[in-house]
Amino acid sequence: MTALMDQATHLRSLARATARQATVIAIASGKGGVGKSNIAVNLSIRLASAGKDVVLLDADLGLANADVLCNIDLPCNLAHVISGKRDINEVMVKAPGGFRLIGGASGLAKMADLTESDRQRLVDSLQQIEQQADYLVIDTGAGISPNVLSFTRAADHVLVVTTPEPTAITDAYAVIKVLSRDQSDRRVSLLVNQTLSEREGELVYDRIARVARQFLNINLLDAGGVPDDEHVVLSVRKRTPFVLAYPKCPASVCVSQLAMRLASGVASPVQPEGFFDRMSRWFRR
Template sequence: MDQAERLRTLMGTSDRRARVIAITSGKGGVGKTSLAVNLSIALAQRSRRVVLADFDIGLANADVLMGVQPRMHAGHVLNGEMAASDALTQVAGGVWLLPGAVGARHFSDLEKSERDYLCRSLAEIESSVDFLVLDTAAGISRNVIQFASHADEVIIVTTPEPTAVTDGYAILKAISREKGTGRLRIVVNFANDYAEAQRVFERIQSVARRFLGVEADLLGYIVTDDHVRQAVRRRRPFLLETQGSKASQCVRAIADRLLGEEPVASTAGFVKKFASSLGGVMG
């Protein structure tokens, strides 16, 4: 079965709605895209159909971490040249990647007809897979807030560094202000151990509870591991490069926790809510 046949099978085997997870961070350099890539693989290894959409507009690099050079990307979808499903590329670990586009237009700059086309195209994917993982840009921007606030759940990646903790709280604050925001989760990367990750989480959570009245939870942590840096240099996901590494074990634990939970109940899917925020109409 070639890639085209596999894609047709993927897009035609389900009418349920995907669990949509937005992965974001308050600043760059905390391992956001690395988590998005490796978590997607971990979910796919557990027999889930997974699409990873690289929506870090302008600085997309999920394809680099996966060692691929795709011919089609999200820019072609934004320009109306093809449907999102036609821009998917099957990559390592059984994941389907919607590659990002460097320098693409912002979603709010699209014409209404282009927005509708984009949203209907994304809806086709949302109704056909188990997980739609969104790798957003880092930092607080309208693009990030639009994506994250409409997902079923938001994973905020931070580290023990003071600036990362501060920025992690800032992005949590911005997202939590949006109506209808899904479950808020924290993943602490580059932690020495669970105890350190718990301390970082408690610093963010205590402030969020006091000043925002918001509850997040610690979804998991990833230990500092030299295997991760080595895998990045080889343009390979560390979950595939060193399956027995401590970082790989941490990511698998995060995937197992997600799969062991009841999905967040939502009457409207991600695409319908996202379309509404753009002024589009989903029929």
């Protein structure tokens, strides 16, 4: 009897450990400054306004961080969780527009240097989020550092952001190439930001998708375009995300369409095991 109960308890804890709800969307780019953080914040707001529980993990170590765009103070971040000083639920802050934000800060810069117990604390904490939320959006830094890769490799969907500039396109292709080397069911899509016309966005997507199909043998999904829109610049100055400050501006309309497409299942989980199980596996390589 006791043995049976032990087994049941064990099975229940196993089920809990593998229960997985959140769809994980990593936002990446080759070149810096192409609009990742703005897309991450505004997309999170739009997904939240559709009634979803959204957590945005700011893993971008650049200057324009999500907390700055949203004008909120983050007294603690993931570094405090890794060091055991705070629980993950204590470092999540409710952000304008209804999503919850976790600051990544410098704790993530040294991910590869973490001790086994620090790493376990990180993975356990993020697993909690994965089990609570509908979406986990991760704003990664620019480029293909090991840090960025540990997130993109484990995500269900990687949204690669580029602008129409040739330098940004070349760097976006380099990221897609690295992603294509992993044997994985993960979806990869391209979002063209700061387009001067819808046609320009389509042309950039067509060009990269064709080369990716031919040389990398991958099917690059089309995440659409976001126009070059002065409301984005104004909203960054006001420290209010543009979908809240200017809900009808062209950039807001396009991000809303993107959120609708993602919510309709384009980004739904494709990998059977949990995100952070996979992430911890990548860490160990």
